[in-house]
Amino acid sequence: MDTNAEIPFEMRLDARAREVETLLRSLLDTHLLPGEIARPERLLAAMRHGVLNGGKRLRPFLVVESAALFGAGARHIEALRAAAALECVHCYSLIHDDLPAMDDDDLRRGQPTVHRAFDEAAAILAGDALLTLAFDIICDDAADNGAAPLPAATRLALARGLARAAGLGGMAGGQMLDLTAQHDAPDEAGIIRLQAMKTGALIRYACEAGAIVAGAPESDRERLAEFGSAIGLAFQLADDLLDVTADAGRLGKATGKDAAAGKATLAALHGPDWARRQLHGLVEQASSLLEPYGERAAILKQAARFVAQRDR
Amino acid sequence: MDTNAEIPFEMRLDARAREVETLLRSLLDTHLLPGEIARPERLLAAMRHGVLNGGKRLRPFLVVESAALFGAGARHIEALRAAAALECVHCYSLIHDDLPAMDDDDLRRGQPTVHRAFDEAAAILAGDALLTLAFDIICDDAADNGAAPLPAATRLALARGLARAAGLGGMAGGQMLDLTAQHDAPDEAGIIRLQAMKTGALIRYACEAGAIVAGAPESDRERLAEFGSAIGLAFQLADDLLDVTADAGRLGKATGKDAAAGKATLAALHGPDWARRQLHGLVEQASSLLEPYGERAAILKQAARFVAQRDR
Numbered sequence: 235m236d237t238n239a240e241i242p243f244e245m246r247l248d249a250r251a252r253e254v255e256t257l258l259r260s261l262l263d264t265h266l267l268p269g270e271i272a273r274p275e276r277l278l279a280a281m282r283h284g285v286l287n288g289g290k291r292l293r294p295f296l297v298v299e300s301a302a303l304f305g306a307g308a309r310h311i312e313a314l315r316a317a318a319a320l321e322c323v324h325c326y327s328l329i330h331d332d333l334p335a336m337d338d339d340d341l342r343r344g345q346p347t348v349h350r351a352f353d354e355a356a357a358i359l360a361g362d363a364l365l366t367l368a369f370d371i372i373c374d375d376a377a378d379n380g381a382a383p384l385p386a387a388t389r390l391a392l393a394r395g396l397a398r399a400a401g402l403g404g405m406a407g408g409q410m411l412d413l414t415a416q417h418d419a420p421d422e423a424g425i426i427r428l429q430a431m432k433t434g435a436l437i438r439y440a441c442e443a444g445a446i447v448a449g450a451p452e453s454d455r456e457r458l459a460e461f462g463s464a465i466g467l468a469f470q471l472a473d474d475l476l477d478v479t480a481d482a483g484r485l486g487k488a489t490g491k492d493a494a495a496g497k498a499t500l501a502a503l504h505g506p507d508w509a510r511r512q513l514h515g516l517v518e519q520a521s522s523l524l525e526p527y528g529e530r531a532a533i534l535k536q537a538a539r540f541v542a543q544r545d546r
Numbered sequence: 547m548d549t550n551a552e553i554p555f556e557m558r559l560d561a562r563a564r565e566v567e568t569l570l571r572s573l574l575d576t577h578l579l580p581g582e583i584a585r586p587e588r589l590l591a592a593m594r595h596g597v598l599n600g601g602k603r604l605r606p607f608l609v610v611e612s613a614a615l616f617g618a619g620a621r622h623i624e625a626l627r628a629a630a631a632l633e634c635v636h637c638y639s640l641i642h643d644d645l646p647a648m649d650d651d652d653l654r655r656g657q658p659t660v661h662r663a664f665d666e667a668a669a670i671l672a673g674d675a676l677l678t679l680a681f682d683i684i685c686d687d688a689a690d691n692g693a694a695p696l697p698a699a700t701r702l703a704l705a706r707g708l709a710r711a712a713g714l715g716g717m718a719g720g721q722m723l724d725l726t727a728q729h730d731a732p733d734e735a736g737i738i739r740l741q742a743m744k745t746g747a748l749i750r751y752a753c754e755a756g757a758i759v760a761g762a763p764e765s766d767r768e769r770l771a772e773f774g775s776a777i778g779l780a781f782q783l784a785d786d787l788l789d790v791t792a793d794a795g796r797l798g799k800a801t802g803k804d805a806a807a808g809k810a811t812l813a814a815l816h817g818p819d820w821a822r823r824q825l826h827g828l829v830e831q832a833s834s835l836l837e838p839y840g841e842r843a844a845i846l847k848q849a850a851r852f853v854a855q856r857d858r
Contacts, residue, residue, distance in 0.1 A: 269707070270715025271743045277714060277722040330674060335666030354647030358670065359722050362642060362677065366713035369681045373706040386698035393705060394685040395581070401678035402589060403582025410589040410671050431583050 243536040250298055251291035257318045258285055261371060268376070276352070280360035281367075284329040284348045285322065292541070293440040294321050296465075299533050300444020300458050308382035313447045316392055319371040320440055323400050326364035327436075329357050331409060365400070369393055384447065391446050399439035408432025412497075419498050426500070433473075434466035441465075441534075457523055461534065464520040468513055468542040474499035475509045476544075513542045555848045562610055563603035569630045570597055573683060580688070588664070592672035593679075596641040596660045597634065604853070605752040606633050608777075611845050612756020612770050620694040625759045628704055631683040632752055635712050638676035639748075641669050643721060677712070681705055696759065703758050711751035720744025724809075731810050738812070745785075746778035753777075753846075769835055773846065776832040780825055780854040786811035787821045788856075825854045 262282050264273055294317030301313035332339040332347040333354060340350050349357035372393045375386070384392075398404060408431025411420070420428060441462030445455040478501050501509040520538040524531035574594050576585055606629030613625035644651040644659040645666060652662050661669035684705045687698070696704075710716060720743025723732070732740060753774030757767040790813050813821040832850040836843035 266715060267710060269710040270713075271747065272719060272723075272739055273715050274719045274722045274726070276726060277719055281714065326674075330670055333666075333670065335670060354645075355725050356722070358642055358645065358647060359718050362638075362673070363714040363718040365674065365677055366709050366718060369705055370709035370713060373702050373709060375702065375706075386702050389702055390685050390687065390698050390705075393681055393702075394687075397678050397682035397685060398579060398581040401582075401682060402593065402675040403578060403585050406671050406675040406678060407584060407586045407589055410586045410668070411584075413667050414586070414588060427584055435583065 243533075243540055246533065247290065247292070247295055247540070250295045251289075254291055254294040254298075254314060254317050254321060255286060257314050258321065261318060261322075261367065262286070267370070267374070276356060277359055277363060280348050280352045280356040281364055283345075283351050284357075284360050284364065285325045287325075287343055287345055289321075289325075289343070291317075291321060292469075292537075293324055293436060294318065296437065296440035296462065296534075296537065297444045297447070299537065300441045301448045302444070303458075303527055303530055303534060304445060304448035304450045304454065306444070306448035309384070309447055309449075312382075312384050313444060315371055316443050316447050317440075319368040319392075319396065320436065320443065322364045322368040322371070323396065323405075324436060326361040326368075327400075327405055327409070329361040329364070333357060336409070336413070368396065372396065385449075388446060388449065392443055395439055395442060395446065399435040404431055404435035405433075408435070415497060422500070422503065425498055425503070429470045429500075430463075430466070433470050434463060437466035437469060438462035457526075461520050461523045461538075464516050464523065465538050465541045468516040468520070468538065471501060471509055471513055471516070472542055472544055474501035475506060475513070478502055478509075479506050517542045555845075555852055558845065559602065559604070559607055559849075559852070562607045563601075566603050566606040566610075566626060566629050566633060567598060569626050570633065573630060573679065574598070579682070579686070588668060589671055589675060592660050592664045592668040593676055595657075595663050596669075596672050596676065597637045599637075599655055599657055601633075601637075601655070603629075603633060604781075604849075605636055605748060606630065608749065608752035608774065608846075608849065609756045609759070611849065612753045613760045614756075615770075615839055615842055615846060616757060616760035616762045616766065618756070618760035621696065621759055621761075624694075624696050625756060627683055628755050628759050629752075631680040631704075631708065632748065632755065634676045634680040634683070635708065635717075636748060638673040638680075639712075639717055639721070641673040641676070645669060648721070648725070680708065684708065697761075700758060700761065704755055707751055707754060707758065711747040716743055716747035717745075720747070727809060734812070734815065737810055737815070741782045741812075742775070742778070745782050746775060749778035749781060750774035769838075773832050773835045773850075776828050776835065777850050777853045780828040780832070780850065783813060783821055783825055783828070784854055784856055786813035787818060787825070790814055790821075791818050829854045 262278060262285065264278065266273060297317035297320060298313045301309065306313055328342065329348045331337050332342060333349055339347055341347065348360055372389055375383070375389065400406065408428055411428040412432055415428060438459050439462065442455055442459040445458040477499070517538050521535045524534055574590060574597065576590065578585060609629035609632060610625045613621065618625055640654065641660045643649050644654060645661055651659055653659065660672055684701055687701065712718065720740055723740040724744055727740060750771050751774065754767055754771040757770040789811070829850050833847045836846055
């Protein structure tokens, strides 16, 4: 039993989600930053629709809790800002992935997707502006009002890491591989690479970013990044497993969707029993990476189990 | 007469264009940066198609020549990198603006647009990945091999300025205003704001970025930004004037396109004579801003005249 087990994990996740949403709401208000000419109402509304839609905020949670692991209390505001920036990138990717030219989804979390609530042009621009805003948030030292302001080199490391996780060699590249995989099925190594890019890179970055904000040494940054990689794999495997096994009613969406779309997944390739064993192994691996931090890492270990065991 | 008038301006512009294109080509090769997992071939090809298409490279020229004004010889490579980053942002905006949901253009500079040469999904992702790459280029201090490496605070100022010029309160916001203007005609103040955001912000930033790279004092940065604003206005006004007056054969594209699309422009509102007087005034204003720099500013003054007098 973890000592922190008295506070249910999901309550803690919710509390962090509310904190980052308050910040996201203030970053998406009508207040102009220096150098901005105007914030067009319709674009702002489309951005809010894509961001303030009640996600679990898992990635921001990982940033903030990874920072807290290294005692970044004085830098909590900066950790939240890095978390908000990452969530802007995650939400931009969902807005663009939902477009008719990509996955063509009308609904996300029971609400119309941005291009359905507005139009395609607004959805494209809202995604573009959110991606841009993410770098603005990280690079804006004028907003730095924490007790321990971030050194410029730390901000740069955050921005560079985010760019690399999100771009050509990370998430955007992974989405391209996912699109081509639908008519040119990848082999097992190809599936692993695709998933490491499309969903893994941002989750890995979330954990590493917390360590960067906290000013943790290089070896700890690397350890947290590896932890992030393990739970990124678990996240995707749990998702694929649900698609194979879940009953559609509990999941709240159609199952068997991957197979129908011709998407090869590891869970489909090796079967649900293999996938469950893998998930167990990934949680073990993630937890053992955090052993050096003892009880302080209890929350992050819970996060690893949560990611692997989620049933929707 | 400028002392540098012996070298025709367009030759100088071409030479700088080739220099930045060499860098862009190397940034878009198959070489993986640390942290990148793979560079998917099709995405890379779509990005190259959108970037290496023979533009005038006016914005990169302004970055490099503004840096050179402050004697940034030792930082020439860094000025080129900032210029390449800005060009990535400019090209991403063209790729997304050309999409069917936006301006729906099949051709750009006589070549198929990215969504015509590839498909819409590839064009959306190529734009996303170029925008992301721009911040990677600026924030990557590992690539710093100049004689006078950029301080981290300088890189941060470049990244923040780029984000603010390109995002919600700048270029992306301007594109949204442009789309809404087609069925809700703005007044004169609205047209000016729209243009300052859609095309002005990046040109203003180009000139300011050069001063930032060179480590120029705040007052010079502000002066160069104002110079950029003046030529940004001239750039748009010359464009609008051509649409009203040029003969379609010389322009190589249809004229009267703005009026047909219901786009209000200042040249259409006040007539060509007014527009020509304004252009003359803007070039005067831009040149007088550079008076303190004497003959060293001759190239940038030529750039202002070039922008105002271009006939295609």
